[in-house]
Amino acid sequence: MRVLFRADASIARGSGHIMRCLTLAKALQQRGAVCDFACRVESGHLIAWLQQQxxxxxxxxxxxxxxxxxxxxxxxxxxxxxxxxxxxxxxLTATFCQLLRQRCQYVMVIDDLANRALDCELLLDQNLLPDQHLRYQGLIPAHCRTLLGPKFALLRDEFYSASATPLANHLLISFGGSDADNLTSMAINALVMLKPRGITADIVIGANNPWRAMLQRQLANLPDVQLHIQTTSMATLMRKARLMLGAGGTTHWERSICGLPGLVVTVAENQQATTAYLNKLGACVWLGQAAEMSAEFFAEQLCYYLSQPALLDEIGRRAKNLVPDNAGTPLVVEQILNVVANR
Incomplete structure (x- = not known):
């Protein structure tokens, strides 16, 4: 079976679309599929990196x-x-999908927004919202099979096998691949303020992060903080941390399957609804939007939540209950194979 992925990465849009497609492509590849990508060349693209994969x-x-x-x-x-x-x-909407059917027999769409007509046999939206079963009414064909909620989250293999023991006062900080708002720098400044408290941290950025050199300079005098670039060990880093400070998106489900409590900053409009709902469920703490943040606020919030171990345990437990250990990517692959086999 030959599969074509159409997704882009850039400094402005981030790398999340490419990363979750890559996860699915590798899983399909393991089942014998030949997977190609089609990507636009723009600032911050990950074409060379995909080719390296x-x-x-x-x-x-x-x-x-x-x-x-x-x-x-x-x-x-x-x-x-x-x-x-x-x-x-x-x-891209139903128009694009219909025209591509000249060369593509079946169509699957991965979406978060539910804001446009789509033409597909399979729809995946891994977000958790109270109205998730109603959002796509009138937007997809009647025969379309829907995969809705974090039960279908596209998680890499490492999240089903990694293990590590959380370290006291150890943080994981990650604001996505490109971090266009440079919240990572703000978080490092917060760590400087908290240095007397003995806090350690891992910081994760993507290969297309435009602030990389600046961040490395900032970290020169913080020996207890390690910078990871385009890491393949995110699950281990999550299981090692006591608390995470970062963005929403797919990271919600990576964090959840690891039972890691999170302080979440929404860096894109499409992250807000799910993050607000998870905050309501007690499965994360929504700090607000990127424009509202400051190093002082980060330091204050980190200091408070690290001093509340029982609260962190409860947030982690509620997050863990959202993503079944035996679901996610393998379940999505089975659904795809069923659709293309007309089962």
Whole structure:
């Protein structure tokens, strides 16, 4: 089975779409699929990195005039027919999917927004919302199979096998791959304020983070803080931490399966609804939006929650209950194989 993924990464949009598609591609690859990516060349793209992972990438250079033109550009670049097209892109709608059916037999869409018409046999939205079973009414075909909620979260293999013992006063800090708002720098300044308290930390950034050199300079005098770039050990780092400070998105479900309590800053509008709901459920603490943050506020919040071990245990327990240990990526792969086999 040949599968085509259409997703992008950039400094502005981050790397989340590519990362979750890569997780799914590797899982499908293990089941015998041949997976290609089609990605636009823009500042902060991860095309070379995907190629280093062993995947063929169709680089889309020309800027499309509209969605129909986008479809034409990709169709002209394809050298194969595909059994399945997987689209993870907020700007692409039913129009794009319908036109790509010339070369792609089935279509799957990965989405978070539920704000546009989609043409697909399979829809994945791993967010947790009180109205999640109603959000796509009128937006997808009647025959579309829906995979809704963190039961279908796209988590890498490491999250099903990693183990580590949490360390007292040890933090994990990660604001996504690109961290366009440079919240990581703000968090480092908070750690400087908390240095007398003996707090240690791991900090994770992506390969396309534009602030990398600045962050390395900031950390030069913090020997108890380690910087990780495009790490493949996120699960181990999560299980090692007592508390996480970071963004929403897929990180919610990575953190949840590890039972790691989190202080969450929403860095994109599409993260707000799920983060607010998880905060209401007591499965994380929503600190607010990126523009509202400061180093002083981070320091205050970290100091308070690290002093409340019983509260952290309860937040971690509630988060852990959201993502079944035996679900996620393997379950999504089984659903895909059933659809393309007409089962």
């Amino acid at each position: 062993g995947f063929n990438v169709i680089s889309l250079i020309s800027e499309p005039l509209n969605e129909e033109h986008e479809s034409q550009l990709l169709l002209a670049a394809l050298q194969h027919d595909y059994r399945l097209l997987i689209v993870d892109h907020y700007q």
